[in-house]
Amino acid sequence: MSVDVVIVGAGPAGLMLACELALAGVQPIVLERRDEPSTEPKANGLLGQVVRVIDHRGLHERLAGSSEPPSPNSAYFMFGGLGLDLSLLTHSPVYAVPATQRAIEAMLEERAGELKVRIRRGHELVGMDPDEDGITLRVATTEGEYELRTRFAVGADGAHSATRKLAGIDFPGVHHDRMTVRSAHVTLPPEGIDPGTGMLQVPGYGPVPPFLPHRTERGGFSYAPLPGQPPLLTTTEWDQPEPASSMTLAELGDSIRRVLGAEVPLQEPRGPGPHVLRRMTGGHTRLATRYADRGVFLIGDAAHLFGATGGGPGLNLGLQDAVNLGWKLASAIRGDAPADLLPSFETERRAAAERMIVNARAQAALIAPGSDVTGLRELFAELLRDPAVVARLAALTAGADVRYDMGPESTHAYAGRFSPDLSVQTAAGSVRVAELTHSARPLLVDMTPAGIFAEALASWGDRVDVVHGRLIAAASPTSPDQEPADQGTLPSALLLRPDCYVAWASSTHHPDRTEVENLHATTTRWFGAPSTMPVEGLRTTT
DSSP states (O other), X not given: OEEEEEEEOOSHHHHHHHHHHHHTTOOOEEEESSSSOOOSOOOOEEETHXXXXXXXXXXXHHHHSOSSOOOOOOSEEEETTEEEEGGGSSSOOOXXXXXXXXXXXXXXXXXXXXXXXXXXXXXXXEEEEEETTEXXXXXXXXXXXXXXXXXXXXXOSOTTOHHXXXXXXXXXEEEEEEEEEEEEEOBOOGGGBOTTTOOEEETTTEEEOTTOOEEETTEEEEEEOOTTSOOEEEEEEESOOOOSSOOOHHHHHHHHHHHHSSOOOOBOOOSSSOOOEXXXXXXXXXXXXXXXXXXXXXXXXXXXXOOSOSSOHHHHHHHHHHHHHHHHHHHHHHTOOOTTHHHHHHHHHHHHHHHHHHHHHHHHHHHSOSHHHHHHHHHHHHHTTSHHHHHHHHHHHHTTTOOOOOOTTOOSTTTTSBOOSEEEEETTEEEEGGGGGTTOOOEEEEOSTTOHHHHHTGGGTTTOEEEESEEEEOSSOOOTTXXXXXXXXXXXXXXXXXXXXXXXXXXXXXXOHHHHHHHHHHHHHHHOSOOOOOGGGOEEEO
């Protein structure tokens, strides 16, 4: 049997990629070695840019349980255990959706089912043989082994990726063995929770805001009252001897006393499990030496790992890896991909991972123990009174400072950045740009009076959707500089790639020949040479 794409791993990144491919008309096969979805507690939500990504696929409402568009959730956040006062910003990029990883996977698996994606559970990749024409995979099941022929294979199978190992791709990085992290779901006495603020009141220490880590000279502490779960308490310590016995609540209680110098009454968690009760020693920050090799691609934890930072960066980046790769693989399969389209996956996503490594290492340095680190934190605290510094660290934390190179013909301020939070006023009414991208197709929004840019892309009508209308700034939009867009400075036209990054934009309502040629060049760069389809082939909305 031969298929175009085989995805190894049915976690969030693998399922997201499967959905992206299916939207583009490619039906992958997903192999998952587990017979059932994992119930192990892992990530606790989505943070930052990825929230807007899932909104642009119509998935935010499913996960958040609200029909309201995403908006920044809090005026306060943390960087390295130091407070980020987001109220200093006109607009915050720190969006969040609290949800367990299992809930995220269930939502994506439901969507994959709607798109007729084939998921084979209990099928484990055990061999791989790439050649000039494709890849032969050897897959093991309880009933024996079989071979599966594919054009492309994607490893979305986690930090211990069999795909990466079989492809011979190294996974170098830094291992930190000084740090011990203890976490457990617990039951806390009701009188210990402030009903107005949700803060945990620790006698002898003071109030602890939910979800925000605290650093003392002796370690770190956090309190996370996630919806539908018992509260999760976590401590971080350095240079502690590892007990020979299994983790217990009493051990967590002892750790809390060392870190806070105060006691938190702990009881066994109530309600259905599984519940977290774990101890982890050390941490890893790793980056694959290659994201692609002879038709094999890596996404998510198979490609990158991040230690000592909050916000679930591996999950957040993994979903965005999938959205970046999906349309590019589909274009290659259709045969309209430019020569350098697939290589751009590694160029763009490696840069995003390297940026997150900077984030992880900086936060690790700021939460470490010692009086010298305390001095560094005092200086950082002064810097964090400056809105420009807060904006920069908020964008770094959210992954909203990533900008791709869209080519020399695309120099507009919006180019290379994720879709701004705008609406389009059409003859039929107002619609958010995010609602126009659910199909995962390229999109041109043209508000020139004569529709000049739309007419210029008539020969790409089989690949690019067109909307005629006036762009309108949203109530709290996200512009390139994390500031609300001014209505008078909005572009007259906007070309989005399927991953919702701006490939090209223009601010003129009366374009000259050079402006149209730049649009042609950018469209060819990302979506291939024009076809001969006439204007009537355009999929347009007015």
